[in-house]
Amino acid sequence: MTFTVAIVGRPNVGKSTLFNRLAGRRLAIVHDMPGVTRDRREAPATLLGMDFRVIDTAGFEDANDGSIEARMRRQTDTAVAEADVVLMLIDSRAGVTPLDSYFADYLRKQKTPVILVANKCEGKAGTPGMYESYSLGLGEPVPFSAEHGEGLAELFDALMPFAKAAGALDDEEDEDDEFEEPALGDDEEIETEDRPERPLQLVIVGRPNVGKSTLVNRLLGEDRMLTGPEAGLTRDAISVEWEHNGRRVRLVDTAGLRKRANIDDPVEKLSASNTLEAIRMAEVVVLVMEAGAVLDKQDLTIARMVVEEGRSLVLAINKWDVVDKPQESLQRLSDRLETSMPMARGLPTVTISALTGRGVDKMLDAVLAVHKTWNKRISTSRLNRWLEDVLAHHPPPAMPGGRRLKIRYMTQTKARPPTFIIFASKPEELPESYSRYLVNGLREAFDLPGVPIRLYVRGGRNPYANKKN
Numbered sequence: 204m205t206f207t208v209a210i211v212g213r214p215n216v217g218k219s220t221l222f223n224r225l226a227g228r229r230l231a232i233v234h235d236m237p238g239v240t241r242d243r244r245e246a247p248a249t250l251l252g253m254d255f256r257v258i259d260t261a262g263f264e265d266a267n268d269g270s271i272e273a274r275m276r277r278q279t280d281t282a283v284a285e286a287d288v289v290l291m292l293i294d295s296r297a298g299v300t301p302l303d304s305y306f307a308d309y310l311r312k313q314k315t316p317v318i319l320v321a322n323k324c325e326g327k328a329g330t331p332g333m334y335e336s337y338s339l340g341l342g343e344p345v346p347f348s349a350e351h352g353e354g355l356a357e358l359f360d361a362l363m364p365f366a367k368a369a370g371a372l373d374d375e376e377d378e379d380d381e382f383e384e385p386a387l388g389d390d391e392e393i394e395t396e397d398r399p400e401r402p403l404q405l406v407i408v409g410r411p412n413v414g415k416s417t418l419v420n421r422l423l424g425e426d427r428m429l430t431g432p433e434a435g436l437t438r439d440a441i442s443v444e445w446e447h448n449g450r451r452v453r454l455v456d457t458a459g460l461r462k463r464a465n466i467d468d469p470v471e472k473l474s475a476s477n478t479l480e481a482i483r484m485a486e487v488v489v490l491v492m493e494a495g496a497v498l499d500k501q502d503l504t505i506a507r508m509v510v511e512e513g514r515s516l517v518l519a520i521n522k523w524d525v526v527d528k529p530q531e532s533l534q535r536l537s538d539r540l541e542t543s544m545p546m547a548r549g550l551p552t553v554t555i556s557a558l559t560g561r562g563v564d565k566m567l568d569a570v571l572a573v574h575k576t577w578n579k580r581i582s583t584s585r586l587n588r589w590l591e592d593v594l595a596h597h598p599p600p601a602m603p604g605g606r607r608l609k610i611r612y613m614t615q616t617k618a619r620p621p622t623f624i625i626f627a628s629k630p631e632e633l634p635e636s637y638s639r640y641l642v643n644g645l646r647e648a649f650d651l652p653g654v655p656i657r658l659y660v661r662g663g664r665n666p667y668a669n670k671k672n
Contacts (some may be wrong), residue, residue, distance in 0.1 A: 206369035208248070208362065209258040209286035211279055211310070213302045216294045217322040221349035222259035225250060243282045244441050251359045253366050258282045263306045288316050288365045290358075293336055295321040295329030295346075307339040318361045319344040325351050402444065402451040403574060406481045408509070409491035410501050411459025414521040418491060418557035419443070419456040422567075440481040447567055455481050460505055482512055486577065486619070487570050489517045494526045494554075498539045506544060510655045513620040515577035516550055517569050517653075523554040524561060548643070549652025577654045578618050586613045586623070589648050593641070602632050621645075622657040630660040 208225075210218045223229050225248035248257040260282045261275035283289055291310060293303050310317045319341040321333040325348040336344045345361050347354035407415045420426055423445060440457045458474035482488055488509045492502050498518075509516045518536070526532055533552075540550060551569040555562035590613045599608045609628040616622050623645065627633055642656050 205247075205255050206287040206365050207256045207258065207285060208288055208290060208365075209260060209282040209315075210290045210292065211260050211263060211283060211306070212292035213263050213300065213306065214261075216292045217349045218292055219259055221290070221292065221320075221322065221347075222246070222257055224349050224352060225257045243278045245443070250362065251355060253359060253362060255362070255366065255369075258286060263302065263309075283310070283313055283315055286315050287369065288318060288362065289313075290318050290320050291341060292320050292322045292349075293332070293339075293344075294323055295332035295336065295344075296323045298332040299335045299338060303336075304339060307341055311340060316365075317341050318358075320347050320358070321345065322347050322349055324348055325353055402453040403570075404453050404455070404484060404486040405570060406440075406455040406457060406485035406488045406514075407491060408457050408478060408482060408488055408505055409459060410493075410505075411461060413459070413491045413493050414557040415459070415491050416456055418489075418519070418521065418555070418563070419454060421557050421560050421563055422447075422454060440477040450571070455485070457481050460501070462501060462504075479508075482509055482514060485509075485512075485514045487515045487517060487574050489519050489566065489570065491519045491521050491557075494520050494522045494529075494532060498536050498543075503539070503543055506550075510544065513655050513657065515573045515620070515654050517566065517573055518550055518552040519566050520552065520554045521557050524556040524559060529554070548646060551653050573653050576651055577620055579621060579649070579651065580618050581615050581621075581649050583614045585649075586615060589644075590625070593644055597640070599633060599637050602629065608632050620655045620657060621651060622659070624659045624661055626661050628662070630662045633660050 210221055212218055222244070226246040227249060230244065230246055243261070244259040246257055246259075248255055260279040263276065263279060289310060291307065293299060307319075319336060319339060321329065321336050321344040323329050324333055324346040329346075333344055333346055345354060345357045347358060407419055409415050423443060427443060440455055442453055442455045445452045445454045457478040460475055460478055490502065490506055490509065492498060496502075498506070506516060506518070520532070520536070523529065533554075536552060540548075544550070551573055553562055553566040553569050555566055557563070590610065594610060599610065602608055610625055610633075611628070612626045614624055616624055625641070638658055638660065642658050645651060645656055645658075
């Protein structure tokens with residue numbers, strides 16, 4: 204059992220710093236600029252052995268129109284309603300502001316209990332503000348320093364009643380779910396290494412304002428992410444647990460990626476860094492593109508980045524319901540992929556409308572299919588039978604002096620992505636063109652479309668030649 208803690212407060216009081224402190228790692232972007240956090244972000248947290256779920260929120264803004272601030276405020280209101288307890292942060296060095304008083308009045312009217320946290324209490328500068336916070340009518344404040352980790356014991360004591368009510372003080376440790384690759388015998392084959400009990404890591408990426416957050420909201424069936432006509436609304440990489448047809452999915456919405464040369468804003472640089480980190484941790488990446496600008500230079504840069512990281516990739520062409528010439532757009536995409544990304548032939552491409560939901564189910568089918576391929580393993584015996592046939596019909600070119608390079612053996616060392624090693628007499632002499640030929644042959648012979656394939660050449664004798672069966 205666990206309980207949920209929402210962190211709220213006016214802008215720039217240290218909410219994201221506290222969130223990162225409780226989560227145990229830097230998940231939320233922290234910057235001196237007010238209003239960096241816009242969407243609400245959730246993560247599992249631990250405080251001195253107490254496990255719970257923590258929600259980081261945008262700063263409280265007194266806005267109720269259609270502005271970005273008003274949309275951010277609605278996200279925070281939702282977090283307050285969903286939480287078991289709210290931590291209201293104030294900046295004790297700045298003292299109690301009129302905005303603090305306004306939102307303290309608001310929180311007192313809600314059903315969710317509130318714990319007042321006087322942040323930035325390190326040293327003596329925050330003491331007057333801490334005493335002043337009694338005037339908010341939220342009870343005794345917890346003196347705290349999110350940046351330095353002071354006051355953790357006091358916060359633990361304040362959360363203790365809610366942990367006991369939820370039964371969250373359990374000493375049992377979670378089982379280690381680290382993935383270990385199985386050992387394969389010569390005739391043993393495991394089609395996939397997928398573990399359905401683990402959530403599939405699905406990351407949505409693309410240029411700014413192509414509809415990534417709208418797609419995430421469509422998948423979740425709720426207005427979970429901040430959306431609007433303004434470009435660059437999403438700043439953090441926001442992770443949400445979700446389930447599709449019984450399969451657990453960790454869905455990650457990311458900030459739009461622009462060309463590096465065009466990024467001057469330090470917060471946007473941090474957002475881009477978060478997006479790149481999300482790609483590195485992904486299993487499947489959905490690259491969302493606009494139908495009117497299919498696979499332009501920046502889209503191509505992102506796609507190459509995903510493939511180079513070894514992630515499986517699905518191309519989603521959004522806003523397809525407003526395309527005038529669909530066949531021309533698809534042909535242009537196909538031609539561009541053939542010339543610019545031959546290393547990932549067969550990439551699944553789906554046309555969708557995130558706004559209406561058209562094609563979204565097909566996109567999810569493509570995600571599951573490419574994930575299965577990405578996890579695929581091929582037995583050593585099948586690989587070497589295939590290699591013998593390839594060498595008989597198309598041997599490697601002759602080396603200088605007329606001698607033939609000998610390829611002795613091949614094995615798959617891992618999946619995720621499929622990775623192979625061949626042992627050759629002179630590995631440095633094997634032409635790159637022949638390696639590409641082998642990769643294309645592997646892709647066709649063993650049904651590996653649309654996933655990156657890694658092939659390494661090593662020297663020496665067959666390491667398994669003298670092994671007994």
